Amino acid sequence: MTRLMGIQELAQQVADAISAALKIETEIIDETMTVVAATGQCKKRINTKEEYGEKDAGYLYGRVLTTNKAYVVEDARNDPTYDPSFSTGQIEEVAEICCPIEYSGEVIGVIGLIAFNETHHRRLMDNKEHMLNFLQRMAQLLTSKVSEREAVKQWKLATNKLNTLIESIHEGIIAIDEKGIITHCNRTAEILIRQQKESLIGKEIEEIWKGSPMLNVLKTGKGYTEKEEIYDFNNHHMHFVVTAMPIRNQVKTYGVVSSFRRMADVRKLAYSLTTSRKGLSFSDIIGESKVLKKVKKLAMQVSHSDSNIMLTGESGTGKDFFANAIHTASPRANGPFISVNCGAIPETLLESELFGYEKGAFTGANKEGKIGKFEMADGGTIFLDEIGDMPLHLQVKLLHVLQNKVIERVGGRKMIPVDVRVIAATNKSLETMIQEGEFRSDLYFRLNVIPLHIPPLRKRKEDIPLLMEHFLTDIKGKLAKSIDGFQPEVIALFQNYRWPGNVRELENAVEYAVNMETENIISAASIPAKIASQQKAAAQAEGSLKERLRREEKKILKDMLNEYGTSLKAKKDIASQLKISLATLYRKLEEHEILNNENKLSKLRN
Numbered sequence: 001m002t003r004l005m006g007i008q009e010l011a012q013q014v015a016d017a018i019s020a021a022l023k024i025e026t027e028i029i030d031e032t033m034t035v036v037a038a039t040g041q042c043k044k045r046i047n048t049k050e051e052y053g054e055k056d057a058g059y060l061y062g063r064v065l066t067t068n069k070a071y072v073v074e075d076a077r078n079d080p081t082y083d084p085s086f087s088t089g090q091i092e093e094v095a096e097i098c099c100p101i102e103y104s105g106e107v108i109g110v111i112g113l114i115a116f117n118e119t120h121h122r123r124l125m126d127n128k129e130h131m132l133n134f135l136q137r138m139a140q141l142l143t144s145k146v147s148e149r150e151a152v153k154q155w156k157l158a159t160n161k162l163n164t165l166i167e168s169i170h171e172g173i174i175a176i177d178e179k180g181i182i183t184h185c186n187r188t189a190e191i192l193i194r195q196q197k198e199s200l201i202g203k204e205i206e207e208i209w210k211g212s213p214m215l216n217v218l219k220t221g222k223g224y225t226e227k228e229e230i231y232d233f234n235n236h237h238m239h240f241v242v243t244a245m246p247i248r249n250q251v252k253t254y255g256v257v258s259s260f261r262r263m264a265d266v267r268k269l270a271y272s273l274t275t276s277r278k279g280l281s282f283s284d285i286i287g288e289s290k291v292l293k294k295v296k297k298l299a300m301q302v303s304h305s306d307s308n309i310m311l312t313g314e315s316g317t318g319k320d321f322f323a324n325a326i327h328t329a330s331p332r333a334n335g336p337f338i339s340v341n342c343g344a345i346p347e348t349l350l351e352s353e354l355f356g357y358e359k360g361a362f363t364g365a366n367k368e369g370k371i372g373k374f375e376m377a378d379g380g381t382i383f384l385d386e387i388g389d390m391p392l393h394l395q396v397k398l399l400h401v402l403q404n405k406v407i408e409r410v411g412g413r414k415m416i417p418v419d420v421r422v423i424a425a426t427n428k429s430l431e432t433m434i435q436e437g438e439f440r441s442d443l444y445f446r447l448n449v450i451p452l453h454i455p456p457l458r459k460r461k462e463d464i465p466l467l468m469e470h471f472l473t474d475i476k477g478k479l480a481k482s483i484d485g486f487q488p489e490v491i492a493l494f495q496n497y498r499w500p501g502n503v504r505e506l507e508n509a510v511e512y513a514v515n516m517e518t519e520n521i522i523s524a525a526s527i528p529a530k531i532a533s534q535q536k537a538a539a540q541a542e543g544s545l546k547e548r549l550r551r552e553e554k555k556i557l558k559d560m561l562n563e564y565g566t567s568l569k570a571k572k573d574i575a576s577q578l579k580i581s582l583a584t585l586y587r588k589l590e591e592h593e594i595l596n597n598e599n600k601l602s603k604l605r606n
Contacts (some may be wrong), residue, residue: 003146004030004109011036024120030109060103064110070099094121097131101139103146110138175257176205194236210231214244214256221246221253239263264378279328288462288471292457303329310447311425313454316504319425327381335380338373343386357410373419374407381421388428399443429565457499464495471510486522497531554592
């Protein structure tokens, strides 16, 4: 549709007005030579083509369109360039004055005054300058209407684009006017606030976000970025990160527009940007021994639960791998997995690391505050490694979180809900720590809902060759070395070694051997000396049968104390397993100088 056709109704009104004022017929055509509006005898031509639609044929309207000039035809019936009908002698017109209709430097049509008799002819010719000026003003009127229509069209297009853009944004958008009344919101805002757009628009922002800093922006004209805000409306708890900017000119603020996201989504984004470790599965835990398969089966079974889990086992057995695999197999797999080593963080920082802090909470704190690990784990799993190293005053706060599912930041007063599954791990005897007043029993029972014990490497020797090959493949690739495997002697040495550092020590031993080996297969000469020398040590240790039995008895007692712990209940269990009395157990511990002092028992695991 041409621009003049877009205002055809108005063009007809203009034509009628001209004809009524000047008592002369009027015709308006567009750039395609189509008659848009006409009066009197010309009315029958509306929506038909003038000059057969041939703009370059050299006739009157074509010349006006191509030259952008006005023309006066005094004797149309004797002018062969007036109209194609001249050749047939069927020209109805006597004379005509016409001028171009110009818009943005382009001719978009022609407006003409046509005489069909001598009376009209004299009126045209006697007042041709006046008539031409009048037509030009009418042409400008039409141009202004075209301009208005184009402006409205562009405004609607821009508005549609803006609305589409706002609706496509994954953040909530809310705008308020200078009185604090909500004027706009997008679909995401509806979802996050849980209110229909029709219900939100027209409400005061204070009704849904009580105490919103947006009202302060109205007063000061100063916006803010990424501010944490918490609201409750219609029993709906809202925890957002909000950015608000004023709508203003140089002297006045007319409104505020804000964008906001759920804090939970911000946490997930922060987690995805800061973590590089992929989720581990149970298939990533290497081993085919019965004892490992049993614990993997139990771990997979409890993965689908939401109960808290306590992982126990010696250092280096892979408790963190199990925790990660449990998370990956759980319904929370799409949420974050946050790991915290309670023993590696200074006691003075552990509270703020776990629970976060508000701005200005203490000297040196981030001026914007900081979210803690529990908030970051919202919707997912938090792994509290070395839980036995957590100080007592934080154990109380952790117990409160487990019971009430809310956290309170350091220096804060607001209770922030968190949906977190807790997996804890320790290589200490928490039962002994409870007896000695170093660990809270109520926290222990909250954490130890599902206990899982990860066996030491010496209890699954058949897994050692598999782990050796796994670590070799990984490490030789990183070190760009071509090594095909291990000599049988090396495999035997590794299987006979006790591995006090468990899987972590085994991995380090393989890495050491890959670095030392100069051939394409690892020999005994390339492995750590303490592993290679064990045969010699074993030979030196040989003695009488009585001495061998004594050493073996001492080893059994130490191993069982390491596995069961040193509490009274643990000793009773050990005595029952060995089919001896508790008194006999104490006597043998004293004979082997294992039990010189009750308080030294915890050192056995070092």
